[in-house]
Amino acid sequence: MQQRGTCAVVGAGIIGVCIAYELTKRGVDTVLIDKDEPGRGSSYGNSGAISPASVAPLAMPGVLASVPGMLGHPDSPLFLPWRYFPRALPWLARFVWASRPSAVEKSATRLAEIHQQAVSLHEALANEVGAPEVILKRGHLHLYPNERALNGDRASWRLRERHGITFTRIARPEILDLEPQAPAGYQVGIYLENQATLRNPFRYLHAIFAKFLDNGGRFVQANVQSLKNDANGGWTLDTSSGPMNAQHVVVAAGAWSRRLLRPLGIQLPLETQRGYHVQFRGDAAAVSRTVVLTDHKAFFTPMEDGLRVGGTVELAGLKAEPNLHRADILARIAKRAFPQLEGQPYDTWMGHRPCMPDSVPVIGPSKKRPGLWLAVGHGHLGLTDSVGTAKIIADGMLGP
Numbered sequence: 001m002q003q004r005g006t007c008a009v010v011g012a013g014i015i016g017v018c019i020a021y022e023l024t025k026r027g028v029d030t031v032l033i034d035k036d037e038p039g040r041g042s043s044y045g046n047s048g049a050i051s052p053a054s055v056a057p058l059a060m061p062g063v064l065a066s067v068p069g070m071l072g073h074p075d076s077p078l079f080l081p082w083r084y085f086p087r088a089l090p091w092l093a094r095f096v097w098a099s100r101p102s103a104v105e106k107s108a109t110r111l112a113e114i115h116q117q118a119v120s121l122h123e124a125l126a127n128e129v130g131a132p133e134v135i136l137k138r139g140h141l142h143l144y145p146n147e148r149a150l151n152g153d154r155a156s157w158r159l160r161e162r163h164g165i166t167f168t169r170i171a172r173p174e175i176l177d178l179e180p181q182a183p184a185g186y187q188v189g190i191y192l193e194n195q196a197t198l199r200n201p202f203r204y205l206h207a208i209f210a211k212f213l214d215n216g217g218r219f220v221q222a223n224v225q226s227l228k229n230d231a232n233g234g235w236t237l238d239t240s241s242g243p244m245n246a247q248h249v250v251v252a253a254g255a256w257s258r259r260l261l262r263p264l265g266i267q268l269p270l271e272t273q274r275g276y277h278v279q280f281r282g283d284a285a286a287v288s289r290t291v292v293l294t295d296h297k298a299f300f301t302p303m304e305d306g307l308r309v310g311g312t313v314e315l316a317g318l319k320a321e322p323n324l325h326r327a328d329i330l331a332r333i334a335k336r337a338f339p340q341l342e343g344q345p346y347d348t349w350m351g352h353r354p355c356m357p358d359s360v361p362v363i364g365p366s367k368k369r370p371g372l373w374l375a376v377g378h379g380h381l382g383l384t385d386s387v388g389t390a391k392i393i394a395d396g397m398l399g400p
Contacts, residue, residue, distance in 0.1 A: 005028055005029070005247040005248060006028070006029045006030070006031075006234075006245075006246045006247045006248070007023055007028050007029070007030045007031075007246055007247065007248040007249070007250060007397070008030075008031050008032075008033060008235070008237055008244060008246035008248070008249050008250070009023070009030060009031070009032045009033065009249075009250045009252060010033050010034075010224050010227075010237070010249065010250065010251050010252060010253050010260065011033075011034060011251065011252035011253035011254060011256075011257075012032050012033070012034035012036070012037075012038035012039065012209070012219070013034075013038075013039065013041045013042060013043040013205075013252065013254055013382065014039070014043040014201070014205050014382055014383055014386040015043075015252045015254075015375050015378060015382055015385075015386050015389055015390075016032060016034070016250070016252035016253075016375070017032065017038055017039070017043075017205055017208050017209050017212065017386075018125075018208060018386040018387050018389065018390035019250055019252060019375060019389065019390040019393050019394070020032040020212050020217055021208050021209075021211055021212040021215070021217070021390070022390035022391060022393070022394045023217075023390075023393075023394055023397070024212055024215035024216060024217045025215060026394055026398055028248075028394075028397075028398070029216070030212075030217045030218070031217070031218045031219070031220055031244065031246070032209075032212065032217060032218070032219045032220070033219075033220045033221075033222055033224055033237070033239065033244075034219075034221065034222075035221065035222065035223040035224075035240075036221070037221070038205060038206065038209045038219065039201075039202050039205035039206060039209070041254055041351060041352065042254060042255075042275065042351035042352055042353050042354075042382065043201060043202070043205055043382065043383070044201065044202050044349070044351065045275070045277050045310070045349040045350070045351045046201055046275075046310070046351075046380075046382070046383050047277065047290070047299040047301050047308060047310035047311070048197050048198040048199060048200075048201050048290070048301045048303065048308065048383070049140065049195070049197060049198075049290050049299060049301070049383070049384070050118055050119050050122050050135075050195060050196040050197065050198060050383065050384050051115075051118075051140065051195050051381065051384050052112075052115035052116070052117075052118040052119060052165075052194075052195070052384060053115075053140070053160055053165045053167070053192050053194075053195055054111070054115070054380070054381055054384065055108040055111045055112045055115065055159060055160055055163045055165065056104075056108060056155075056156035056159050056160065057098065057099075057104060057107040057108065057111065057358055057359035057360070058095075058313075058355070058359050058379070058380075059095050059096065059098040059099040059103075059104070059107075059357060059358060059359065060099055060104060060155060060156060061099055061100070061101050061104060061155065062099070063095070063096060063099040064096050064099065074323075074325055074326075075329055077296065077297040077311065077312050077313065078297075078312075078313045078315075079312065079313070079314045079315070079326070080092075080314075080315045080316075081314075081315075081316055081320075084315060084316045084317055084320070087317060088271065088315050090269070091269055091271040091315075091357060094269050094357035094358075095357040097357070098357045098358035098359075103358060104159070105159075106358075107358045107359055107360050108159050108162075108163055109163070110360045111359065111360060111381075112163040112164070114360075114361065114363070114385050114388055114389070114392075115381075115384060115385060115388070116388065117388070118384050118385065118387070118388060119137070119194065119195065119196045121387040121388055121391075122135060122196065122198070122387055123135055123137075123196075125208065125387050126204065126207075128211070129204075129207040129208050129210070129211045130207060131203065131204055131207040133199075134198055134199050134200050134203060134204045134207075134304075135196055135197075135198065135199075136196060136197040136198070136199050136289065136302070137196045138196075138197070138288060138289035139191060139192055139193040139194065139195050139196075139289055139290075140191075140192045140195040140197075140289065140290040140291075140292065141175070141178055141179060141189055141190070141191050141192075141289060141290070141291045141292070142189060142190040142191075142192070142291075142292045142294050143175065143182065143183070143186035143188075143189050143291065143292065143293055143294060144186060144187070144188040144189065144190075144294050144295070145185055145186055145187065145188075145295055146187055146188060147187075147188055149188070149294065149295060150169075150188050150190075153294065157190065165192070166192075166193070166194065167190050167191060167192045167193075168190070168191045168193070169188070169189070169190055170188075170189045170190070170191050171187070171188065171189075172186075172187050172188075174189070174191075175187075175189045178191065178288075178289075179287055179288065179289075179291060181285075181286055181287070181338065181340075182291070183293070183336075183337040183338065186293070195290070197289060197290045197301055197302070198383060199301075199302065199303055199304045200303060200304045200305070201383060203304070220239070220241055220244070221241075222239040222240045222241035223239060223240040224237055224238070224239050224253070224260065225238045225239060225240065226238045226260070226263060227249055227251075227260055227263075227264060227372070229369070229371075230245060233247075233370070233371070234246060234247045234248075234371060235247070235248070235249045235371055235372070237249065247371060248371050248372075248373060248397060249371065249372055249373065250373040250374075250375060250393060251372070251373070251374055251375070251376060252375040252376065253376075254352060254353075254354045254376070254382075255270065255271075255272035255318060255352040255353070255354040256318070256352075257270060257354065257374075257376045257377075258270045261374075261376075264366075264368070264369055264372070265368055265369075266366060266368060266369070266374075268356070268362060268374075268376060268377065269356060269357055270354055270355070270356060270376065270377055271315060271354075271355055271357075272315075272317065272318055272352040272353065272354060272355070273313045273314070273315065273352075273353045273354075273355045273379065273380075274313070274314040274315070274316055274320075274322075274323075274326075274350055274351070274352055274353070275310065275311070275312065275313065275314075275350070275351055275352075275353050275380075276310070276311070276312055276314070276322075276326045276327045276330060276348065276349065276350050277308055277309060277310035277311075277327070277330065277348070277349050278308075278309050278327050278330045278331045278334065278346045278347070278348050278349075279303065279305075279306050279307070279308045279309075279346055279347050279348075279349070280306050280307045280308075280309070280334070280341055280344045280345070280346040281305070281306045281344065281345050281346060281347070282306055282344065283306070283307070283344075285302070286300065286302075286307055286338040286340065286341065287300045287301075287302055287307070288302060289302070293333065293337060296311065296333045297311045297312065297313075298310070298311040298312075298330060298333050298334070299311050300334070300337075306346075307334075307341070309330045309331070309333070309334045310330070311330060312326050312329065312330065314326055318352060322348075322350035323350075324348065326350070327348035327349075327350070331346060331348075353378075353379055353380060353382070354376060354377050354378065354379065354382075355377060355379035355380075356377040356379070359379055359381075360377070361375070361376060361377040361378040361379070361381075361385065361389070362374045362375075362376050362377050363375050363376075363389050363392050363393065364392065364393070364396055365396055365397075373393055373396070373397065375389050375393055
């Protein structure tokens with residue numbers, strides 16, 4: 001294989017692994033570096049949704065009114081502990097500013113561009129790495145208790161319509177046609193046919209990682225402590241395994257990216273949104289596709305090894321211990337919705353989702369540092385945008 005320079009990719013989540021694999025396909029001598037096993041961060045515990053319809057940013061008009069409700073209310077779908085409020089305040093200010101109608105339209109346009117062909121890109125990649133069975137193409141179903149609740153989300157659905165997203169409003173009988181065990185309290189649904197679900201994100205990531213290694217890529221398990229320009233115009237990475245050199249560096253270290261970029265003069269308004277899931281072991285038959293209970297912001301996903309229930313956002317930083325109450329909320333929601341889950345054992349998980357105030361990730365070359373590339377801030381949509389992000393980085397580095 002022809003070599004086209006050297007590259008170090010920092011971060012072995014789904015974003016970093018896809019970038020590393022794409023670069024080796026194009027002949028780049030690539031090393032992937034992470035302090036943990038590939039895929040053990042937020043990529044391990046995501047809800048598996050491949051969701052190109054998610055063009056509405058988290059900061060929508062009117063979000064300022066919801067901020068007081070986040071503070072000190074541990075059952076809120078969006079929770080900010082009082083102790084973290086001073087640290088989060090600069091990010092929150094940007095978050096509220098990003099909710100202006102003009103800013104929302106700009107964010108949605110950019111998100112729609114990044115999401116292009118996400119489902120077909122994942123289908124092609126899953127086939128390429130020998131794991132086509134992990135892709136479930138049954139669409140996504142968003143459930144609302146009633147018309148009033150649906151009207152509360154009217155702005156986000158209109159935003160999707162303006163960006164070419166197709167969906168169907170359905171009533172209770174059609175909901176039951178799709179999901180016979182749908183909870184009784186939900187009378188209205190929105191069905192997005194052209195979405196997909198990944199039934200085992202961790203196995204999928206490792207299939208991609210294996211192909212990366214087959215292509216001659218290398219993995220180093222180490223902590224990257226700093227990045228420095230070297231005398232030859234490339235980069236030196238100071239790691240816990242010793243110094244490493246590369247012509248290019250891609251930072252895809254999720255919520256930890258700020259620590260590496262700040263000493264280089266790159267100040268990203270990046271915050272960690274701590275997400276939780278509970279996974280009921282065994283039977284996942286309560287749903288047959290991704291189902292969203294919109295009043296709880298809870299995603300139900302039929303995984304290969306059980307039913308996963310994910311959701312909620314907690315702003316509490318990188319150092320705080322997992323707040324198991326957040327996982328307990330999800331378990332209670334799941335058992336109320338599907339009483340057959342009562343008594344079924346489950347596991348809990350918490351991960352750090354790196355999010356920008358406007359929900360738009362930073363993808364591409366650094367304007368300040370030649371040879372430095374950023375793939376940071378994908379929030380809830382790292383899985384959706386991973387393959388597309390890899391192509392954007394590779395095209396920018398090597399040409400389409």
